[in-house]
Structures are given as C-alpha cells and as structure tokens.
Amino acid sequence: MPFEDERQIFENYIRSKNLKQSKQRMQILEIFLKTEKHLTAEELYRLVKRRFPSIGYATIYRTLKLLCDCGICSELRLDDGTIRYEHLYGHEHHDHLICIKCGKFVEVVDPEIEKLQEKLAKKEGFILKRHRLQMYGICKECRNK
C-alpha cells in the first residue's frame, strides 16, 4: 500500500483534532501524493475532479490546509504571486531553483548556506525559525532554445 505513512500521519492528525475522516480527504491526499509536481490549488482541483468528479473546490482548499498543518504539504509562494503546493513528507528540507522560462523546479540544499544563515541570524540577535530561499534563473534546456 503506497503512502501508508502519510495516510497514518493524516489520520492521526485528524483524530488528534477531533475531526473526522472522509473519503474526499483521502482521495485528495492520494492524488496529491502521487503527483510529483509543485501544484497550484487549481491544478490539484482539476486532477482530483478528473477522477472524482463530484469534488468541490472548497474541499480542495480545506484539505490542502489540513495537509499543510500536519506537515505533509508545504506552501510555496512564488514571485509572481502564485501559490504552489509540494509534499514534504519524505523530502528533506530544501530550497528551490526555478526556471523563469519553463517553470521547472529543482530542489536543492547547501548545508553551507544553511549554516551561514544561522550565523547571520545570530549576529542580528534573531532565533531562526524557518527560511525561504528561491533562486530564479534559466535552466540548461531553456538556455539552448
């Protein structure tokens, strides 16, 4: 059974908040997890709708929020104002390299950068909670076009 871990996390979270399970939530979770892309809410809505036509838009938004709250999903706010969602579970923390031509996302990490950020924050007297690093550029394929 794929995504058993994520399902468990989600179910535990729902129970812990005295919420209830529903087939829609599980359907959305399934489609979300099996799609290895950074999706907008609308894209996810279309994908889910294709397979489960009775789904409502509001349920997508409501479920995305729950998924973010329980750590399965993370919101990505981009420079152009769009919001995309990616699964977090099973992915280490990472930053993003984004192609401004084709929209490709590459997940990257540099432990050195992370360390320097901590140092920078400390120097200013901050306790760092999280950070967001997005690098926009042109990928190899798009450059050669």
Add this chain to the structure above:
Amino acid sequence: MPFEDERQIFENYIRSKNLKQSKQRMQILEIFLKTEKHLTAEELYRLVKRRFPSIGYATIYRTLKLLCDCGICSELRLDDGTIRYEHLYGHEHHDHLICIKCGKFVEVVDPEIEKLQEKLAKKEGFILKRHRLQMYGICKECRNK
C-alpha cells in the same frame, strides 16, 4: 532638495515610456521615499491620503507599479501572503530577516551566501537571474518579552 536622484529616475522613466508627469505621482513618490519602512499598499495609501486627501486607491497601485518598473521600489512577498514595498534606490541588494512576533525587518547580506547560491545554480545548469531569501525568526527584543 531630498530625493533628487529618485525624482530624476522616475521622471526619466516616465518620459521614456511616453507617459506624463502628475502631481499625484510626485506626492506618492515623496511619501514613499521618506517613509523608512516596508509598507503595504494600504499603509502607503493611508499615509498619502493623510496629506493629500483626494488621492485614490487606484493611483497608489498604479504608481507603485511604475516605481517597481523603474527600479525605485521593490515588492516583497511574504510568507503570510502580504505584499510590502521597500525603496531600492540607495539600498544595496539585500535579504531579509523578519521577526514573526513584532514584524521587524532587518536587511542583511552575506557575500558568502550569494557566492554559494551562484555555485549551486551553476551546478544545476542554471543561469541565476535573481533570488529571494527571507529568514523568519524571533528578534532579541521579542525574545525577552
């Protein structure tokens, strides 16, 4: 005369686009530049309105867009979805350290981080155009409260 440079840049930009000068644009520019804060459109609107009560909301948005286009102003998209504007002219490129309690902004740069970003991008075959690094944490003052 303060902000003469910025005024020049703005006027040149307006002329270059065959647009027209207006007193509202200059009023907005003035208030924007003299306020050393990262303002939302609404905050800027209130500030301008206080001194020039006949100003319209649309003119604020239209002027902010022009100011961004000519490089005087930069849009800051934050994690919570709000958009804030800061002056760029006379400020070197910088990243942000943001206090999640009091909302304080600290502008920081680390040449080492910049260099590592370039390296990272290169490794993935990207030509880097710009980046956005926001670090969220708790500032010294808020920690002691």
Add this chain to the structure above:
DNA sequence: TTGAAATTGAAAATCATATTCATAATATAA
C-alpha cells in the same frame, strides 16, 4: 443504532488588486 458533531458541494462573500469610464490634467506641435 442513534444523534451530536463534522463534512460536503454549491453558492455567496471576501479581500486585495485591476479595470472601466467620464472628467481633468499634461504635453506637443503649430
């Protein structure tokens, strides 16, 4: 099994931002 509580989809409400439109201001060419 049942009934209180949560969930759903559809529609309406929000909220920030953008656009429309009639009027006013600006700039260019004579």
Add this chain to the structure above:
DNA sequence: TTATATTATGAATATGATTTTCAATTTCAA
C-alpha cells in the same frame, strides 16, 4: 501661447483567488 491629442485621475465596478455560509449528508462514539 493655444489647440489638440493623449494620458492620468478618482469613483465605481470588475476580477480572481480563496473563504465562508448553509442546508443536506456523512462520520463516529456511546
């Protein structure tokens, strides 16, 4: 300068993404 064409303005309206409302349905604990 003045006439004319073009752009800018403010108010109102539209837009688009996200949220909320609401009546009907579903879930689940006792």
